[in-house]
Amino acid sequence: MKKLLLSLGVTLLTMASFSQNEFPSRMAVDPNWDAVEVVVPPSPFQYQVIFVGGDDVVQTGVNESVPAKQWHDFIGFTPITAEDCVDDPNAIGWVSVNHEMILADDKIGDGGGMTAFLLGRNPSDDTLYVIPQDLTDGRSGEFFNVDFSSVGETGMNCGGITSNVDGRIWSAEEWFQGSNEAMYDSGNGIRDTTAYTIKYTEFDMANFQTIPKYQNFNWMVEIDPRAAKAKRKQYNWGRQPFEGGAVANDNKTVYLGADATPGFFTKFVADVEGDFTEGTLYVYKHDVAGEPWVEIDSDDFSKMLTFSEEAVTAGATMFNRLEWVTLDKTTGKVYMTETGRDNPSGSWSDELADGAVFAPHHVQRAMDQGATGPDDPAYWDYYGRVLEFDPATGDVNIFVEGGPYFATSPTLANYPAKHLSNPDGLNMLYVNVAGEDKRYMLICEDLNGTSFGRTPAEYPDDRMCELYLLDMDVASPEIDDLIRLTQTPKGAEITGACPTADGKSILVNSQHPDTSNPFPYNNSLTFAITGFDDSGAIDTLGNPDFEATDKGFQVYPNPAERIVYFNKVVDVALYDITGKRIAVYRNTDFIDILSLSTGAYILKTSEGETRKLIVE
Incomplete structure (x- = not known):
């Protein structure tokens, strides 16, 4: 399993506020x-x-x-x-x-x-x-x-x-x-x-x-x-x-x-x-x-x-x-x-008159809408x-x-x-x-x-x-x-x-x-x-739902197996630790890191923001 550690600037953050078990929206x-x-x-x-x-x-x-x-x-x-x-x-x-x-x-x-x-x-x-x-x-x-x-x-x-x-x-x-x-x-x-x-x-x-x-x-x-x-x-x-x-x-x-x-x-x-x-x-x-x-x-x-x-x-x-x-x-x-x-009112009003009954959730929905019932033309x-x-x-x-x-x-x-x-x-x-x-x-x-x-x-x-x-x-x-x-x-x-x-x-x-x-x-x-x-x-x-922050470009999660997410859509380049450019990703808010070897990498956006990324 690959583990991903993310560094914001020069300080390594654990991003503990995000849980791997928390389902993103x-x-x-x-x-x-x-x-x-x-x-x-x-x-x-x-x-x-x-x-x-x-x-x-x-x-x-x-x-x-x-x-x-x-x-x-x-x-x-x-x-x-x-x-x-x-x-x-x-x-x-x-x-x-x-x-x-x-x-x-x-x-x-x-x-x-x-x-x-x-x-x-x-x-x-x-x-x-x-x-x-x-x-x-x-x-x-x-x-x-x-x-x-x-x-x-x-x-x-x-x-x-x-x-x-x-x-x-x-x-x-x-x-x-x-x-x-x-x-x-x-x-x-x-x-x-x-x-x-x-x-x-x-x-x-x-x-x-x-x-x-x-x-x-x-x-x-x-x-x-x-x-x-x-x-x-x-x-x-x-x-x-x-x-x-x-x-x-x-x-x-x-x-x-x-x-x-x-x-x-x-x-x-x-x-x-x-x-x-x-x-x-x-x-x-x-x-x-x-x-x-x-x-x-x-x-x-x-x-x-x-x-x-x-x-x-x-x-x-x-x-x-x-x-x-x-x-x-x-x-x-x-x-x-x-x-x-x-607008179903006309489709079941005759059956209502002949003895069939509405499912309770339709009666409740009609009440919530201010309609007299599911047979009311106002009911939607x-x-x-x-x-x-x-x-x-x-x-x-x-x-x-x-x-x-x-x-x-x-x-x-x-x-x-x-x-x-x-x-x-x-x-x-x-x-x-x-x-x-x-x-x-x-x-x-x-x-x-x-x-x-x-x-x-x-x-x-x-x-x-x-x-x-x-x-x-x-x-x-x-x-x-x-x-x-x-x-x-x-x-x-x-x-x-x-x-x-x-x-x-x-x-x-x-x-x-x-x-x-x-x-x-x-x-x-x-x-x-x-x-x-x-x-x-x-x-x-x-x-994930990234928290409101003024820290600019953010990445998530820590750890990750497959996908790294960004808090905004960016153009971003990926470099290895020697400065060699590995890949460029255009207009995206995530990348797939499955093919990366273990080691340290740098992500740099077109706006000049950088984040360190470590794949283990």
């Missing part, structure tokens, strides 16, 4: 409002582009391949097991990437879809690579279109589920379809609009039911990433605008979220561990006596087709667009992103939040509130160092660093707009989105506790954040970017950031 990954490429963290993290929509080809049949679809959203990761027959000893697992779209395509299949591929890790440097495969259906290659033909195709593949237990994957069909005409989209969407007959599933209540084609969409759909094929639509979980879900540690309970206003929080409890074809379906109702769950009869297919109406009749609790759902496997608590809708919800559900108490509470609030977007000069707007993707990272097990929440943004401070005043048309880490050891977290990890280029949503099972890498999607960006950032793409197990790596993402 400014980010080394500064936002770039003009970025046309992915903004990535500094060394020792590694960045790789893994999968590019529209450029990489997917295998659709024997000796048949076409460019992959775009609009990458959910990412699932299925770790390799001892039972898997894979020749490459460095294989780590299968990746499944959603395509959130409805598009006519003769070879891939109309609708949305998924792409599956196998990843390996190079043991020499931990970089990732795609492993060619030969599937049992005769397809060969690197990237494979997931075949949904056996379940009547799929569409709007947005979020999904990666089982916390065994890596099973479900794809969520989000945008709610209300008619064949809308789904057909003048021939650009799903062209086969003939009635669909459900056959030969595990669900007796659904078998041989003939339904309008559009009603065969908006389900959770399980896939097999190893075979790149669909397994089943979960007709027993209800038809909803699904966004996300999480499997609990018992491998029986599944928590589900729906992206709507109102959105309902539901759970399914299987009769048998790992068998989600039989069990009991519930909707959350916070004000019911006893357990806050009301059963919806999943053996009645008509109720499954009209789940939202059944939830309203049951007096369920209403949320404002539930997005992704994840579970902390250490505590068993469930977390959900409630992305918000700016610009930024959304992350919610926490505790199965032990049955309560849903705000975990991290979005914001901060601005009545008018501030200028760039006055913009806050961190602003959380419309959280969407959500996941957990488990990683062992220097013998210590750590848990981090991964929070992705998907801006609903640019007003009210979601972007600076100078950027009213640019929805820049960020991915944040949150240390789960932080009690009562706030915006300042977020750690900015990466940012997508102009026009792109950031989504999919998914760790590999070993915790070394996070896979992330840049979705629907501006087409004027340079290649490959003008396409939806999946990229990887590697190095989370590297001791001190996450600490390099933050730099």
Whole structure:
């Protein structure tokens, strides 16, 4: 481990006021409002582009391949097991990437879809690579279109589920379809609009039911990433605008979220561990006596087709667009992103009149705003939040509130160092660093707009989105506790954040970017950031709040492993003890000292300020 001693002038200072355990509030990954490429963290993290929509080809049949679809959203990761027959000893697992779209395509299949591929890790440097495969259906290659033909195709593949237990994957069909005409989209969407007959599933209540084609969409759909094929639509979980879900540690309970206003929080409890074809379906109702769950009869297919109406009749609790759902496997608590809708009053007032109830935090927020309730047109919800559900108490509470609030977007000069707007993707990272097990929440943004401070005043048309880490050891977290990890280029949503099972890498999607960006950032793409197990790596993402002082140029920390921070942006030269110039750094407030040999150095700014630096 390198230790860094810093000298101010001729006097060596210990800088005892800074603690290595104190989490800094400014980010080394500064936002770039003009970025046309992915903004990535500094060394020792590694960045790789893994999968590019529209450029990489997917295998659709024997000796048949076409460019992959775009609009990458959910990412699932299925770790390799001892039972898997894979020749490459460095294989780590299968990746499944959603395509959130409805598009006519003769070879891939109309609708949305998924792409599956196998990843390996190079043991020499931990970089990732795609492993060619030969599937049992005769397809060969690197990237494979997931075949949904056996379940009547799929569409709007947005979020999904990666089982916390065994890596099973479900794809969520989000945008709610209300008619064949809308789904057909003048021939650009799903062209086969003939009635669909459900056959030969595990669900007796659904078998041989003939339904309008559009009603065969908006389900959770399980896939097999190893075979790149669909397994089943979960007709027993209800038809909803699904966004996300999480499997609990018992491998029986599944928590589900729906992206709507109102959105309902539901759970399914299987009769048998790992068998989600039989069990009991519930909707959350916070004000019911006893357990806050009301059963919806999943053996009645008509109720499954009209789940939202059944939830309203049951007096369920209403949320404002539930997005992704994840579970902390250490505590068993469930977390959900409630992305918000700016002015939701008209979207849930009818359901209120029909018996559904508002989540308590919305009632409190309305009171705080001086509104009569969440159904008051004056009530706003610009930024959304992350919610926490505790199965032990049955309560849903705000975990991290979005914001901060601005009545008018501030200028760039006055913009806050961190602003959380419309959280969407959500996941957990488990990683062992220097013998210590750590848990981090991964929070992705998907801006609903640019007003009210979601972007600076100078950027009213640019929805820049960020991915944040949150240390789960932080009690009562706030915006300042977020750690900015990466940012997508102009026009792109950031989504999919998914760790590999070993915790070394996070896979992330840049979705629907501006087409004027340079290649490959003008396409939806999946990229990887590697190095989370590297001791001190996450600490390099933050730099400190320097105390107010008249001592001029300051440096921090003491000691340091990777990064040296400055209290201001400077042009600075680095010299060895003989006076030989080693490097020049322009317009920066940090430098990476990983490559320096032990010894004494001098830092000199363009303004003539010098500081002695010793690397041990």
